[in-house]
Every structure is written in C-alpha cells, then in structure tokens.
Amino acid sequence: MENKQTYTYEEAYEASLQYFGGDELAARVWVNKYAMKDSFGNIFEKxxxxxxxxxxxxxxxxxxxxxxxxxxxxxxxxxxxxxxxxxxxxxxxxxxxxxxxxxxSNCFVIGLDGNADSYGAIMKIDEEQVQLMKRRGGVGHDMSQIRPKGSPVNNSALTSTGLVPFMERYSNSTREVAQDGRRGALMLSVSIKHPDSEAFIDAKMTEGKVTGANVSVRIDDAFMQAAVDDKPYTQQFPIDSDQPMVSKEISARKLWEKIVHNAWKSAEPGVLFWDTIIRESIPDCYADLGFKTVSTNPCGEIPLCPYDSCxxxxxxxxxxxxxxxxxxxxxxxxxxxxxxxxxxxxxxxxxxxxxxxxxxxxxxxxxxxxxxxxxxxxxxxxxxxxxxxxxxxxxxxxxxxxxxxxxxxxxxxxxxxxxxxxxxxxxxxxxxxxxxxxxxxxxxxxxxxxxxxxxxxxxxxxxxxxxxxxxxxxxxxxGRRNIACLTIAPTGTTSLMTQTTSGIEPVFMPVYKRRRKVNPNDADVHVDFVDEVGDSFEEYIVYHRKFLEWMKINGIDTEKKYTQEEIDELVARSPYYKATANDVDWLMKVRMQGAIQKWVDHSISVTVNLPNNVDEALVNKLYVEAWRSGCKGCTIYRDGSRSGVMIAVSKKDKKEKKDADHKESPEPVTAPSIPRPSVQEVRPKELDCDVVRFQNNREKWVAFVGLLDGYPYEIFTGLQDDDEGIVLPKSVTKGKIIKQTNPDGSHRYDFQFENKRGYKTTVEGLSEKFNPEYWNYAKLISGVLRYRMPIDHVIKLVGSLQLKDESINTWKNGVERALKKYITDGTKAVGQKCPVCGQETLVYQEGCLICTNCGASRCG
Incomplete structure (x- = not known):
C-alpha cells in the first residue's frame, strides 16, 4: 500500500543517522538519492x-x-x-x-542492425540515447558501423566526416540530460579494426572534447598478438566484411603504444578484450536471434546486445x-x-x-x-x-x-x-x-x-x-530461467550504506580526516581551522567502518585521539596494510581480476590505481597481463592523470620546508603601492595563490586567485568535487599556480599545495575541464588584472557580464567575492547606492560593503 505520509529532510536525516549508527555520510546519501520522493521533492520514507x-x-x-x-x-x-x-x-x-x-535497469546498450552510418541512423541513436537517460539509464553504443573519414557518401558533403564529430554529438547529448540532478552516463566503443580507431582513441586528448562519455576500444586477439610481436595489422571497413570498401595496413605496435600513452596520460581509452568477451559470452550463443554483443554499459561490467538491459x-x-x-x-x-x-x-x-x-x-x-x-x-x-x-x-x-x-x-x-x-x-x-x-x-x-x-x-x-x-x-x-546471471559492478554509493569497501576493490583509505563546521562560541568546541570567510571547523579522524571493527575486536581504544604516527602504526598492524587502492601489488590485482572473471559470465568493473610517477612501460605490462590473464576489460588510472585530480608526490626535505615556512616577511605598511607591470613583463613561472570556494546555482565551484606581490594577477574558476571537476580537500586555502610547458609547446597552469605532512600535491591543468564560456570570461578578467585595473573596477566589470543571474549564488557573484578581499579597506564603491538609505556612501571593509551613512552592511 502506498505510503502517503511525508517527512521533512531533517526528520529523514535524523532517523537515517540513527539507522546507520551515526554515519553522517551514509545517512545523507540515502536521504538524497534513495528515499522515495515525488517530483516536487516530498519525502515519503524516513x-x-x-x-x-x-x-x-x-x-x-x-x-x-x-x-x-x-x-x-x-x-x-x-x-x-x-x-x-x-x-x-x-x-x-x-x-x-x-x-x-x-x-x-541500470544498464542499456542500443544499436541498429546493418548499415547504421546514415545521418538518419546516427540521429536515431542520439534520440534513443537521450530517451533512455531521462529514465535513469546508463547507455552504451558502438560506433564501428560509421564509415571512416574521407569515405564517399551520397549527399552534398561527398565524403564522410568520420567518427569524431559524432562522438562529440553523443557526448553533448549526455551532458544535456539531467537524471535527478546528475548527468547521464555514456559509453562509446569502437573496434580496433576500424580505420578511424586512432582518431577515436585520440579524441578525448583534445582539451574540452568528448567530456560527456567514457570511451573504450574493442581489441581483438589478432591485434594484441601483432602488437606484442611488432607485426602489421589490417584495418578495414566494414569491419566484418569479406569485401571491405576501405582497407589499410598499420603498425599494431605503434597504435598500441598510442593506446598505452593515452591511458597513462588521461586514463582513457579503456580497453575491451573483445574476442575474450565474445568467446566467453553465453548470450552470443544466440547471436543470430538478436543477442550479439556490440558494446558495454558505461562502467564496462555488462556487455550487451542492442536493446537489452540489465x-x-x-x-x-x-x-x-x-x-x-x-x-x-x-x-x-x-x-x-x-x-x-x-x-x-x-x-x-x-x-x-x-x-x-x-x-x-x-x-x-x-x-x-x-x-x-x-x-x-x-x-x-x-x-x-x-x-x-x-x-x-x-x-x-x-x-x-x-x-x-x-x-x-x-x-x-x-x-x-x-x-x-x-x-x-x-x-x-x-x-x-x-x-x-x-x-x-x-x-x-x-x-x-x-x-x-x-x-x-x-x-x-x-x-x-x-x-x-x-x-x-x-x-x-x-533449461535456465536467465540467459546470463552475474556481474561485478563498482557499487559506488551503495557501498557507503553497506559501510564496506566497494565492489571487488580494496579499501581506498582505512583512516582519513574530515572537518565539521562549528560555532566557536559554543562550550567544549575545539577550532582547528578557519576558512577564508571566517567559518570555524573542527578536525576529526574518520575510520573506515571495518577498520574500526578490527580495532574493537583487537582491543584497541577507538575513543583515543591518535597522532598521525600512531595512526600509521595502527594501519601497519592491520590486515589493511599494503592493501589500499594505491599500494596493492598491481600485477597481482590484474591476475586476480582475470582469475575471478572465469566465474563471472558478464564482466567486472575494476580500476588499477597507480602512483603518478609510474612510466608507460608499466601500463603496457599491466594491459598485456590483463589480456593474457583472461580479463574482459581493463581500466588503469594513474594518480593525477586527469586534470583536476590530485597527484601525490615525494615528501620534501623537512629542513627545506622549515626554512621556507620561516622566511622573514617585509614589514607591513598601511596602504601598499600597486606594482605596475610593463607591457613586456613575462609571467613568473610560479605565483602565490589563494583558494576561494563558492556556489554557482546548485554546483560547488572554486576560484584560484594567482597573486603577484600580494595583488591579484590572474584567476581560474571551475567545478569542484565533480566527476569531471576539481577534487580538492576543503582545508586547502593557499598554494601556488605554476605555469608548465607541454611537450607540444602549449602551456597549462597547475595548482600545487602542501599538506600538513609535508607532501606536495598538484592539480593539473586548471583550464582544461571548465565550461568554455566561464573560461573565456576568466581570461578576460585575468587580462585586466595583469594590467592592474583597480580591483573595484574589475568587480564592476564582472558585474556587467551578460550571464544568467537567477540566484545570488552565481558564477559572477563567486568571482566578485573572490576579488573583494583584495580591495583596500576604505575604498569607495563608485556608482553604487546603499540598498537601505539610497546614498552613494558605500565603502569596502574586509571584503564587505559598508554604508558610512546608515551603517548597513552587505557581504558576498
């Protein structure tokens, strides 16, 4: 019988918090994602x-x-x-x-039989993809039936544009579809036999391209053997034709090296060992009855035929x-x-x-x-x-x-x-x-x-x-009731509710730190950190729930406040030691996947996590081992190989750190003069940087403000803690922006900060994942900052930008807030009237506007 009673968010959260034994993250995830709701947000389960x-x-x-x-x-x-x-x-x-x-259904694959590379067929797949995503489905489809670039076509274009433009189309459609506040999920695949497979493999290496899809290449045994033996390999279109219209011989080794390099560089493409998939697939025993496997779902654990779901x-x-x-x-x-x-x-x-x-x-x-x-x-x-x-x-x-x-x-x-x-x-x-x-x-x-x-x-x-x-x-x-039965998915947020490790993966971290906002005036509150807007936070240790169980079972005090050294000693004593995502034996993990795969009729979603400093040779070795071990697919993620993901690097010399921390600062002056750069000024390789966080509608954003002699010189903005945004600890408020030169001569800007244990961490490519519109505006703002336009004038310029301004929590407001803290106190807000008394008597004071006539204050 349908439950008509509704609950407030607070009621559901408190009940769930009790259910999960005080686990705040599990309680919030359940209420936000899984409690029964209607389209108005009414909650029917507490x-x-x-x-x-x-x-x-x-x-x-x-x-x-x-x-x-x-x-x-x-x-x-x-x-x-x-x-x-x-x-x-x-x-x-x-x-x-x-x-x-x-x-x-969690997973769908779509596709058309026969000739599916007409515009009509391509548009039909696009529409079907969108229709499925709006019903919460993740979608995969294969592009091997689209003719390669330069092939003749019977329309005004004369020749085909190839795969990449349609990859972009499908990717953009995915980004436009909302699924209860999240974007859809898409897997695009192509056969290594397709003449455009190299362009497919390279597509996501271009900044801002195909950001709404995972991409995987379907690799057959003949190609892998040719790559290992450094032999030629023939590509053709159609890929399964006895009389192909296009055929060319390539170096398998060179194309394989490109796959390895791109995976090392950007964690994509994923590889699907297609002959293993087809050979092991029970549904493919019924291929002539419509069950021929053509692609996988977005995480790769369910190879599917067209229009099947799981x-x-x-x-x-x-x-x-x-x-x-x-x-x-x-x-x-x-x-x-x-x-x-x-x-x-x-x-x-x-x-x-x-x-x-x-x-x-x-x-x-x-x-x-x-x-x-x-x-x-x-x-x-x-x-x-x-x-x-x-x-x-x-x-x-x-x-x-x-x-x-x-x-x-x-x-x-x-x-x-x-x-x-x-x-x-x-x-x-x-x-x-x-x-x-x-x-x-x-x-x-x-x-x-x-x-x-x-x-x-x-x-x-x-x-x-x-x-x-x-x-x-x-x-x-x-007989059997089900054509196929088994898979191993990444489980994601559901593992937060089981309070366990996810899927087949090892523990990510057995112990980590989090912060909670506190009122510094409350009794018994210990303030460990104050952020850039003055909010106070208490720092506390979070234990992986089963690590906590290990502690309790082995008589270890779970209430004691441990130092970092003591925590490290505890982890070393536990069965989680040398068994986290970043320090397991990588080769053994691949072999374990292959051994388990023999008892899974679909596939396994698993990621091999590698430190940033590994070379491409290791990635090559792991992929080849995955193929030989019987894996159906493999994803390798090198720490920091995607822009906006943290990179852990070596610990710096403590003496050097201490010396850097205790350099003498110049004596402060009341109103520092602003250095004026010449037209010929070259941007320093490194700039000090402040980090400011803000909301853009419902999305969390972060601004990186590069400083030259304490004055804003440039600004970068982007999504934080998003699947394709910037992952950054909330404790980070300062660091450096470092200008880097890429191998092709282009430039990128990395953000680097140092944690409490003396490790440097780098967020690569601040510009690469941002909405192009915001990135262009950020370049404009940086340009005027570098020529020392007064900050209050820059803020006025930002306010004049023609962006949607439906909420105070917009990108513009966030950028304005990031810049206001650099205005010298007492500076008059020219041309702005007090919203209370209507007089032009507003001045900036600690990032806020204060009316000297009536005392009204406005911040943010």
Whole structure:
C-alpha cells in the first residue's frame, strides 16, 4: 500500500543517522538519492527500513505468481540494514515507487542492425540515447558501423566526416540530460579494426572534447598478438566484411603504444578484450536471434546486445565472515550459497517488475500530448527493450565488500593466498546463481530461446559442468530461467550504506580526516581551522567502518585521539596494510581480476590505481597481463592523470620546508603601492595563490586567485568535487599556480599545495575541464588584472557580464567575492547606492560593503 505520509529532510536525516549508527555520510546519501520522493521533492520514507519493506512487499507480490513463493518477511530479512542482499540504485529507488515513471535497469546498450552510418541512423541513436537517460539509464553504443573519414557518401558533403564529430554529438547529448540532478552516463566503443580507431582513441586528448562519455576500444586477439610481436595489422571497413570498401595496413605496435600513452596520460581509452568477451559470452550463443554483443554499459561490467538491459544487485561478502579479524575467522559458505540462490530469485522477480515499469512508461508515452510522429521513436524503443528483456531475462548478481571480506579473513588483498580464496567464493557464487536459475526454470519456465545444444561448447558453461556435473545435467533437462546471471559492478554509493569497501576493490583509505563546521562560541568546541570567510571547523579522524571493527575486536581504544604516527602504526598492524587502492601489488590485482572473471559470465568493473610517477612501460605490462590473464576489460588510472585530480608526490626535505615556512616577511605598511607591470613583463613561472570556494546555482565551484606581490594577477574558476571537476580537500586555502610547458609547446597552469605532512600535491591543468564560456570570461578578467585595473573596477566589470543571474549564488557573484578581499579597506564603491538609505556612501571593509551613512552592511 502506498505510503502517503511525508517527512521533512531533517526528520529523514535524523532517523537515517540513527539507522546507520551515526554515519553522517551514509545517512545523507540515502536521504538524497534513495528515499522515495515525488517530483516536487516530498519525502515519503524516513529510514531505509521503510524502503526495504517497500521493496520486500513488491518482491513478495511477484513471488505469489509462482510456486513456493517467498514471503515479504523472508525478503526483508536479507535486505535489512544492507547486511546481505543490496539492490543497486535504480531498483532501490524505483521498486514500488509510483511517484516516478522510470526504469529499474541500470544498464542499456542500443544499436541498429546493418548499415547504421546514415545521418538518419546516427540521429536515431542520439534520440534513443537521450530517451533512455531521462529514465535513469546508463547507455552504451558502438560506433564501428560509421564509415571512416574521407569515405564517399551520397549527399552534398561527398565524403564522410568520420567518427569524431559524432562522438562529440553523443557526448553533448549526455551532458544535456539531467537524471535527478546528475548527468547521464555514456559509453562509446569502437573496434580496433576500424580505420578511424586512432582518431577515436585520440579524441578525448583534445582539451574540452568528448567530456560527456567514457570511451573504450574493442581489441581483438589478432591485434594484441601483432602488437606484442611488432607485426602489421589490417584495418578495414566494414569491419566484418569479406569485401571491405576501405582497407589499410598499420603498425599494431605503434597504435598500441598510442593506446598505452593515452591511458597513462588521461586514463582513457579503456580497453575491451573483445574476442575474450565474445568467446566467453553465453548470450552470443544466440547471436543470430538478436543477442550479439556490440558494446558495454558505461562502467564496462555488462556487455550487451542492442536493446537489452540489465538490473543489478550486490551481495555483501563481509557479512558471511564469522569471527572477523580473529584467528578463528571463517567464511560461512552454507549461508552464502543459500543467499546467492535467494539473490538470483529476487533478481528474476525484478525482471517482472521491470516489465511492469516498461508498460507504465509506454502507457505514459501513449498519453503524452505530443503528436504520434514525435512519440514514435521513444515508444518503439521501449517496445524493443521489453521484447529483448523478456526474451532473455538477463540479470546482474554481483558482490561488494571484497576488500573487507579478505581483510576480515586475515588475508592481504593482492597476495596469491587472497586471490585463491576470492576465486573460491566467486566459484561458489556462480554455481549457486546458476543452480537457482535452473530451479526457477523448472518452476517458472526457462527463458524462451534456451537451447542446451547452442551452449554446449561455451567455456563458461563447460567450467560449470566440470565444477558441478549434476547442475549441468539439470540445466540440460530443465533449461535456465536467465540467459546470463552475474556481474561485478563498482557499487559506488551503495557501498557507503553497506559501510564496506566497494565492489571487488580494496579499501581506498582505512583512516582519513574530515572537518565539521562549528560555532566557536559554543562550550567544549575545539577550532582547528578557519576558512577564508571566517567559518570555524573542527578536525576529526574518520575510520573506515571495518577498520574500526578490527580495532574493537583487537582491543584497541577507538575513543583515543591518535597522532598521525600512531595512526600509521595502527594501519601497519592491520590486515589493511599494503592493501589500499594505491599500494596493492598491481600485477597481482590484474591476475586476480582475470582469475575471478572465469566465474563471472558478464564482466567486472575494476580500476588499477597507480602512483603518478609510474612510466608507460608499466601500463603496457599491466594491459598485456590483463589480456593474457583472461580479463574482459581493463581500466588503469594513474594518480593525477586527469586534470583536476590530485597527484601525490615525494615528501620534501623537512629542513627545506622549515626554512621556507620561516622566511622573514617585509614589514607591513598601511596602504601598499600597486606594482605596475610593463607591457613586456613575462609571467613568473610560479605565483602565490589563494583558494576561494563558492556556489554557482546548485554546483560547488572554486576560484584560484594567482597573486603577484600580494595583488591579484590572474584567476581560474571551475567545478569542484565533480566527476569531471576539481577534487580538492576543503582545508586547502593557499598554494601556488605554476605555469608548465607541454611537450607540444602549449602551456597549462597547475595548482600545487602542501599538506600538513609535508607532501606536495598538484592539480593539473586548471583550464582544461571548465565550461568554455566561464573560461573565456576568466581570461578576460585575468587580462585586466595583469594590467592592474583597480580591483573595484574589475568587480564592476564582472558585474556587467551578460550571464544568467537567477540566484545570488552565481558564477559572477563567486568571482566578485573572490576579488573583494583584495580591495583596500576604505575604498569607495563608485556608482553604487546603499540598498537601505539610497546614498552613494558605500565603502569596502574586509571584503564587505559598508554604508558610512546608515551603517548597513552587505557581504558576498
């Protein structure tokens, strides 16, 4: 029954905070992303308990259609407190939620059969992509069917423009689609066999290009072998044709080196080992019936055929460790096997719920007031998705907390012992998920095109047959309910609610610091930091929840305030030592992925994190090892390889740091004169920099103000803490802007700061990820600053810029605020009237406007 009662944000947050045991981040994420809401923002659930009952009741309703139904209580018990079974975001928000007309699927792939490189076909894919994204779906599609640049076409253009312009089009469409306050997600792929694959690989290396899509290149075994052996490789279009219209021979080694370089430089493209994907794919046993895999979802863990979709669910591995972090630690395989079978059954029920959602989406489209011509593409799109989803009943059972499970068992992530144990868990998961699917086929019927003969030589099926001959015999007899069952997704924010490591990944950091805003006048408040606008903050240590469990179980005081040295000693004693994202054995992590992949019928989303100073040879070695180990794909991220991401570099000499910190400053004067540069002045390589944060509508922005002799000389602005913005600790308020020369002779501007432990950290390329409009205005402002236009005049110039000014929290206001702090106190605000008394008697005082006539004050 639908819950009509609504709750305030504060009520939901407080209830959730209690539910999560005081975990503020988990509580806020749940209320913001997963509590049931309507389009007006009304909240209908105040804690995850209500959400889990909502889901359990819906699953139980579907169960009643079939023999031996699960009760709502049985479902709730495995969902409660995110302990065992955790539906992914789309099912969690959408199941039983009649306030939104949205899909329960996390992943979609689209594409057209045959010749799909006409403008009509390209535009159709663009429209379908947008229609799916507005329903919360992540979308992937392949571009291998678009003819290469320079090919003849039968229109006024005469020759094709190639892939890159259409990459831009699809990317821009993604950036324009909002999904409950977030942008859509897109994966673009292309075959290495395509003659334009090099241009595809290079597209994102150009500043500001294809910023709305992940890109991956589909690499076949022949290309990899040719690259390893330094042999030639033939590209052609069409890529699968016996009589291609375009064909050329290339050096596989040189193109492979470019892939490696770009991945080292920018973390893209990702690589998809396509022959491994197709060879292992069970759905491709039915390729002639429409299940030919063509691309993957945005994170790469679900290879899909056109118009198929998948819903995801994770099992919390940590919860199956008995006596965690002790010598008696044991994994409860019996309970785990039972729950895996339940999870697969719940996933199949969610397929039925998705069919109902698709019917509602189609009904809404029918009732929409637009003409039939406008509605046709969207309606037909969902018809195709419903047909494909119903025919294959694809599911995505996965895991989370792999890193915590291994630590709780006393195993160090990245060792052979840990890998062997992880493989045994995933082997058990695969066997039991398939056993459940076979049992459901017996009770509910197999997916409609099941054919044991088609699958008899599939490597994954043969592995199951070898591991459990009875399972295989039953499958041949009864069929299987689902065409494919398993995946390992990145789990993201859902792992915040399980309070565990994410997906298959190791812990990112077992201990870190955070700050909370405090009132300095309150009793018992300790102020550790005051920001640029005078807000006070208390600094506190945050422990990864399972690291805290390790401390408690091993009798370590969790209330004590530890020094950094003591924290380092604690981590060194723990099973998380040398097992974090940045210090695991990288080669072993790739081999672990390959070993586990043999028991996952879809794919695995995993990232190999590398320090900034590794060379391209290591990236090459890891990619080749991933291919040889049987991985279906691989993503390598070198620290700082994307602009706006922090780079950790070596600790500087403490004496040098101390000397720098204690240089004598010139005696202060009341009104310093402003240095006037000559026209010939060359910008210094390094400038001191102040950091100012502000809001631009709902987005958080940051301004970097470069200073020459204490006076603003240039300004950079950009998004902070965004997927494609600047990631910067809130404690950072000062640093340096360093002008760097790129290998091609162009310039970039990096921001560098030093943390409390004496490490330098660099944010690369301050200009590269910004909205071009704001970047151009920032260049204008920097130009007048360098010629020493008075700051109050610069602020007036900023105020005159023709930008949308719907809120005080706009980009203009933020830039004005960043600059006001540099105006000498007492400077008159020329041409501005006091909003209270109407007199031109405003002066600047500590960044605020003060009226000398009536005393009114305005800041910001």
């Amino acid at each position: 804690s995850p308990e209500q959400m889990h009952w909502r889901i359990a009741n819906e699953i139980a309703r579907i169960e009643k259609k079939y023999p031996n139904p699960l009760s709502a209580q049985q479902v709730f018990d495995v969902l409660d407190h995110f302990r065992y079974i955790v539906p992914a975001g789309s099912p969690m928000t959408g199941i039983g939620n009649d306030h939104q007309v949205a899909s329960l 819903r995801l669910l994770s099992i919390n591995l940590y919860s199956y460790v008995e006596h965690p972090f002790t010598k008696e630690a044991k994994f409860d395989f019996e309970k785990f096997s039972r729950h895996v079978q339940l999870a697969q059954r719940i996933m199949d029920d969610i397929v039925d719920l998705e069919m109902e959602k698709i019917d509602k989406i189609m009904d809404k489209i029918r009732r929409d007031p637009q003409s039939e011509d406008v509605k046709h593409t969207e309606y037909h799109l969902w018809e195709k998705i419903k047909e494909k989803s119903g025919k294959g009943r694809r599911t995505g059972v996965g895991i989370t907390a792999e890193g915590d499970m291994l630590a709780a068992m006393g195993l160090r992530y990245g060792t052979q012992e840990a890998t062997d144990f992880a493989v045994s868990v995933h082997r058990d998961l695969a066997i039991n998920a398939y056993r459940s699917s076979v049992k459901m086929a017996e009770e509910r019927g197999a997916f409609s095109i099941y054919d044991a003969d088609r699958e008899k030589n599939n490597p994954f099926i043969l592995r199951l047959k070898d591991a459990d001959p009875q399972l295989y015999e039953d499958m041949v007899k009864h």
